Amino acid sequence: MEFSTKALDLSKAGQNGFLASRTDCLVVGMFEGQSLSGVAKALDTATRGLVTRLVKLGDFEGKRGSHLLLHEVAGIGATRVLLVGLGKEAEFGDKAFAEAARTALRALNGTRAANVIWCLAQSMPQLPQVPAQGAAHDVQWRVITTIALIREAGYRLLERHPELRRNGAKAADKPFGLRKVVLTVDAAEAKVAAQAVVRGMAIANGVELTKDLGNLPSNICTPTYLADTARGIARRFKLKVEVLGRKQIEALKMGAFLAVTKGAAEPPQFIVLRYDGAGVRQAPVVLVGKGITFDTGGISLKPGEGMDEMKYDMCGAASVLGTIQAVAEMGLKLNVVAIIPTCENMPSGTATKPGDVVTSMSGQTIEILNTDAEGRLILCDALTYAERFKPAAVVDVATLTGACIIALGHHNTGLYARSDALADQLLQAGRKSLDTAWRMPLDDEYQEQLKSNFADMANIGGRPAGSVTAACFLARFTDKYDWAHLDIAGTAWKSGAAKGATGRPVPMLTQFLMDRAG
Ligand code: BES
Numbered sequence: 001m002e003f004s005t006k007a008l009d010l011s012k013a014g015q016n017g018f019l020a021s022r023t024d025c026l027v028v029g030m031f032e033g034q035s036l037s038g039v040a041k042a043l044d045t046a047t048r049g050l051v052t053r054l055v056k057l058g059d060f061e062g063k064r065g066s067h068l069l070l071h072e073v074a075g076i077g078a079t080r081v082l083l084v085g086l087g088k089e090a091e092f093g094d095k096a097f098a099e100a101a102r103t104a105l106r107a108l109n110g111t112r113a114a115n116v117i118w119c120l121a122q123s124m125p126q127l128p129q130v131p132a133q134g135a136a137h138d139v140q141w142r143v144i145t146t147i148a149l150i151r152e153a154g155y156r157l158l159e160r161h162p163e164l165r166r167n168g169a170k171a172a173d174k175p176f177g178l179r180k181v182v183l184t185v186d187a188a189e190a191k192v193a194a195q196a197v198v199r200g201m202a203i204a205n206g207v208e209l210t211k212d213l214g215n216l217p218s219n220i221c222t223p224t225y226l227a228d229t230a231r232g233i234a235r236r237f238k239l240k241v242e243v244l245g246r247k248q249i250e251a252l253k254m255g256a257f258l259a260v261t262k263g264a265a266e267p268p269q270f271i272v273l274r275y276d277g278a279g280v281r282q283a284p285v286v287l288v289g290k291g292i293t294f295d296t297g298g299i300s301l302k303p304g305e306g307m308d309e310m311k312y313d314m315c316g317a318a319s320v321l322g323t324i325q326a327v328a329e330m331g332l333k334l335n336v337v338a339i340i341p342t343c344e345n346m347p348s349g350t351a352t353k354p355g356d357v358v359t360s361m362s363g364q365t366i367e368i369l370n371t372d373a374e375g376r377l378i379l380c381d382a383l384t385y386a387e388r389f390k391p392a393a394v395v396d397v398a399t400l401t402g403a404c405i406i407a408l409g410h411h412n413t414g415l416y417a418r419s420d421a422l423a424d425q426l427l428q429a430g431r432k433s434l435d436t437a438w439r440m441p442l443d444d445e446y447q448e449q450l451k452s453n454f455a456d457m458a459n460i461g462g463r464p465a466g467s468v469t470a471a472c473f474l475a476r477f478t479d480k481y482d483w484a485h486l487d488i489a490g491t492a493w494k495s496g497a498a499k500g501a502t503g504r505p506v507p508m509l510t511q512f513l514m515d516r517a518g
């Protein structure tokens, strides 16, 4: 899919202006219950009052979620016009903006339109601005958000992996029809908008990489496959990559990570990807992603029902790869390191057993009371390894606990951080990218639940506050730097009929890094 921007000066728009351009469809927004404004008004003038007459007829009032598709409209160059209801101007915000785009995409899906002129990203003074952070919904936001929504609609499950497609007679999904999208913007915004297209594409590519990796079955997406993916990103975008195998992991004394991989035949990998976008002296942001390519629970075996979904237990790793690729593709002036401990969690004659005690890379000992609490075990050694980068901040991302889904459901990622500043940056980035998180507590009181009679700590804290105690476990390995933890168990994939990876939290993380790059 191709995206471009076109400066549109509404004061000059008319029959000889952009409305005369040939296109399969002109997509125009209209507010409810007020006189026409913006592009809708220009369209009305060019069509000798057609829009006004439609409103009078009562067939289209601009209600939120509504649309009207028109054909063969005289006086303009477009084959079709899609009017999209924006709802009441006073109630128009980022959610309504996204809903309008989704409504338009659903309507376009029923047509054969391939090339469209999209006027819904045109400047919208109605969108809330956040003065403290600068204009939150500036042209960059409108363009990036629009591209994200269009690419989301265009995503087809594992399109790049035809070997996995169903062999049935009919194709699994109707192919996405849009090929070329021209986003109109104000003339004064044109330059920023063009850069925003590059960024929007980079983010969408990162999100799609993350979705594809998540959706791949575990017999294909192995730790070795993740390592090869990292090498591929490094080659394409000129990053440094290092992959450590079992021998090197042993040499580093990552006893917690090794305890998890012990039962698996599939070799573990420890992936380090470096993007140096700023000077060598700038401390990097380190992203750590949980890469359990399949979580059976180990000897503390999970129940069989729905266990297939544990192929998604590497979505933290996938999102870290998607984010660093996006950052590299957009050429952000920032240093970022991605660290991915990856292995399978399997039961076998060589697997770790409940009650086993291991020594982590940090020297702290852990009593493994439940082998299904394996994410924190591979992450704690990766968090210790992260110290060597003298990071400005470390953010780990993990499908860590079922308890996080109980606490927050599928809308918000669980966010943990000691420092308010780092927490606020991530929360703000989440709100801006419509990929939200909710802050959870990290109080010392919870640490008591991790007490062990046989080691420095147990790897589980009992049923109460399961997501919190998992974060508290990780906190014990992060005292050398500013740290945040994202529990994405509820947000990384969808179950049921729409089963599939969501690509979250790539939008939040990329926004966070864009904000830090300034
Ligand atoms: N990968 C799971 C967490 C998970 C469960 C994510 C369901 C998404 C859906 C993790 O490794 C796990 O098994 N956690 C246990 C921890 C418990 C044993 C303390 C859990 O949440 O049940």
Ligand code: MN
Pocket (backbone or CB within 6 Å): 295, 297, 371, 372, 373, 374, 375
């Ligand atoms: Mn588990």
Ligand code: ZN
Pocket (backbone or CB within 6 Å): 292, 295, 313, 372, 374, 375, 399, 400
């Ligand atoms: Zn797991």
